[in-house]
Amino acid sequence: MSAATHRAPDTGDAAAARLELSGVRAGYGDFQALFGVDLHVAPGEAVGVVGPNGAGKTTLLRVISGLLRPTAGTLRYGGQDLTAVPAHALPSLGIAHVPENRRLFPHLTVEENLKVGAFAPSARARFAERREHVFALFPRLAERRRQPAGTLSGGEQQMCAIGRALMSGPRILLLDEPSAGLAPIVVQQVFALVRRIREEGLTVLIVEQNVAQVLRVVDRAYVLETGRVVAAGRAADLAADPAIRRSYLGMH
Amino acid sequence: MDPFLLEALVNGVLLGGVFALPVLGLNLVFGVVDVIWLCYAELVMVGMYAVWFLHTQAGWPLALAFAACLPVVAALGVALHLLVVRPLLGAPPINQVLATGGVLFVLQGGATLVFSTDFRSLGVEMPPMEVGEVFVSGTKLAAFVAALFGAAALWAFLKFTYVGTAIRAIARDREVMPLMGVDPRRSYLVTSAIGGTLAGFAACLLVVQLDVHPFVGLSFGPITFIICVMGGLGNMLGGFLAAFLMGILVSVGGFWWNTEMSYVVAFAFFIVVMFLRPRGLFAR
Numbered sequence: 442m443s444a445a446t447h448r449a450p451d452t453g454d455a456a457a458a459r460l461e462l463s464g465v466r467a468g469y470g471d472f473q474a475l476f477g478v479d480l481h482v483a484p485g486e487a488v489g490v491v492g493p494n495g496a497g498k499t500t501l502l503r504v505i506s507g508l509l510r511p512t513a514g515t516l517r518y519g520g521q522d523l524t525a526v527p528a529h530a531l532p533s534l535g536i537a538h539v540p541e542n543r544r545l546f547p548h549l550t551v552e553e554n555l556k557v558g559a560f561a562p563s564a565r566a567r568f569a570e571r572r573e574h575v576f577a578l579f580p581r582l583a584e585r586r587r588q589p590a591g592t593l594s595g596g597e598q599q600m601c602a603i604g605r606a607l608m609s610g611p612r613i614l615l616l617d618e619p620s621a622g623l624a625p626i627v628v629q630q631v632f633a634l635v636r637r638i639r640e641e642g643l644t645v646l647i648v649e650q651n652v653a654q655v656l657r658v659v660d661r662a663y664v665l666e667t668g669r670v671v672a673a674g675r676a677a678d679l680a681a682d683p684a685i686r687r688s689y690l691g692m693h
Numbered sequence: 694m695d696p697f698l699l700e701a702l703v704n705g706v707l708l709g710g711v712f713a714l715p716v717l718g719l720n721l722v723f724g725v726v727d728v729i730w731l732c733y734a735e736l737v738m739v740g741m742y743a744v745w746f747l748h749t750q751a752g753w754p755l756a757l758a759f760a761a762c763l764p765v766v767a768a769l770g771v772a773l774h775l776l777v778v779r780p781l782l783g784a785p786p787i788n789q790v791l792a793t794g795g796v797l798f799v800l801q802g803g804a805t806l807v808f809s810t811d812f813r814s815l816g817v818e819m820p821p822m823e824v825g826e827v828f829v830s831g832t833k834l835a836a837f838v839a840a841l842f843g844a845a846a847l848w849a850f851l852k853f854t855y856v857g858t859a860i861r862a863i864a865r866d867r868e869v870m871p872l873m874g875v876d877p878r879r880s881y882l883v884t885s886a887i888g889g890t891l892a893g894f895a896a897c898l899l900v901v902q903l904d905v906h907p908f909v910g911l912s913f914g915p916i917t918f919i920i921c922v923m924g925g926l927g928n929m930l931g932g933f934l935a936a937f938l939m940g941i942l943v944s945v946g947g948f949w950w951n952t953e954m955s956y957v958v959a960f961a962f963f964i965v966v967m968f969l970r971p972r973g974l975f976a977r
Contacts, residue, residue: 506872528871537872544869546862557862560855561874609874 458484458519458535458612458644460505465514467504474500476668477514482613487635487645489655489662489676491689497668498648499541502615505646506538507531518613532561537611541618543602547591551582551601554590558608567610575604578637596627603634613644620651632658652689656680664689696826701948702941703827709940710837711898713844715917716924716932718891721847724864724927725884728778728789732797733892734914736773739800740766740896741905745813755817763893770889774882782881797910804907812904836898843894844933847887851929860884864927916943916956919963925973935974 460482467475474497482488490498503509504516507528516523518536526534546554555575559568576583579600585593590601599619606614619635620628628651635658639645649655656662656676664672664685672679679685719733730736740762747758777796781789819831851857859875860883870877903909920939924931942962946955966974
């Protein structure tokens with residue numbers, strides 16, 4: 442199937458690009474990871490999904506980007522049923538996924554990693570323009586453009602992974618644990634970048650274990666535990682909620 | 694230096710150039726699709742028959758026969774992928790090897806049925822050239838130059854195009870590729886076509902040096918696999934360098950002892966390498 446047939450019109454109004462999950466169940470073989478998740482992300486919003494290890498956060502993003510098919514429930518983006526779209530067609534629809542552990546191609550240079558991110562036919566024509574944009578966002582990447590991505594520091598690798606995702610010209614960015622394995626000072630930088638990306642008008646769905654940090658950059662958040670949404674609301678409200686402060690923010 | 698030793702060295706380098714193409718093709722397919730085409734040398738054999746048939750039987754000019762050979766073997770590579778490899782992508786590796794090994798016998802048997810076991814010669818020979826004190830076969834030199842050209846074209850494709858860059862990325866991490874907008878199934882198909890094209894290219898270079906018969910693949914197939922393993926399976930640059938090393942070993946071995954002994958030397962060297970560096974000479 443050609444990716445082009447799934448391309449959304451460039452002029453599509455923002456209201457069309459709403460991501461909506463309802464009653465989503467998914468798992469791996471006999472193991473069920475998600476038990477009927479309802480979630481939505483409105484255009485321009487930044488939404489967080491927080492919860493402990495093994496809550497199903499990564500599975501949730503894998504379902505949205507088509508790497509894993511839900512066994513039940515609906516998954517729609519801009520009114521289109523995503524469960525009928527092959528995973529490789531999603532970048533052309535405006536959905537980009539920065540996977541857990543970044544998954545850069547370590548033997549390819551920084552610039553080649555960006556090039557793979559611009560593989561979709563609709564993205565190739567704008568490669569040079571978007572590459573300059575990414576280099577403006579992350580000047581460190583510009584300095585290291587000819588270096589194998591495997592030689593970058595952890596923070597630079599995360600920037601490269603986000604840059605690679607931006608190369609497809611997404612309208613919504615899915616971020617899986619961007620702060621994992623990074624030093625505290627670098628975590629600060631990564632969240633500052635997420636804030637900047639937001640300001641450019643991108644919709645962001647971010648999955649994190651670093652609850653305190655993520656609640657400062659998102660508008661709303663969902664708390665996921667053992668595959669179920671157990672709480673949801675405005676980030677400020679969740680940060681003030683005594684139960685959440687106890688469980689996730691280390692406050693007593 | 695002894696001019697005969699020098700000549701053996703030069704011939705070894707020329708031979709290495711011809712080994713390099715099938716080595717690159719096999720490594721590419723293995724690196725991307727993760728399946729070993731055990732019948733690779735037989736794809737080359739079919740290409741050699743294609744050139745021989747079109748040139749000597751159908752009366753086509755040699756250049757045209759060469760040009761037709763590439764798409765013929767490329768199509769064979771695509772057919773091999775669609776009919777044999779794709780249905781077995783999730784199967785245990787041993788089943789994949791047995792299946793492509795089965796294709797080897799089918800192609801040998803098919804060639805015997807159609808062309809009999811006669812040795813067929815293209816009857817093309819370019820005059821030898823004298824470079825300094827060394828005589829070099831013009832045919833071998835032309836084949837060598839063409840092989841380098843083919844390798845350079847492959848390198849440029851993998852380095853500079855979107856599809857080529859994606860192919861290098863798949864070789865390292867196939868699960869993440871759909872997130873980049875890359876359809877792995879389609880990439881496998883493209884890779885199989887390129888693997889076939891390289892086999893066809895190798896056929897053009899070999900058919901001017903060797904007579905064609907259904908079992909001609911045995912004269913370069915096993916050494917092709919050994920070179921791939923020696924350079925590190927899936928490692929394109931390692932395989933390319935190992936091809937020249939093996940070419941020189943075979944050629945110089947043949948100069949010091951005799952042709953039969955030269956392969957013993959080469960294979961013994963391979964065994965030693967496998968003991969010392971089991972993941973290949975150039976494994977990182």
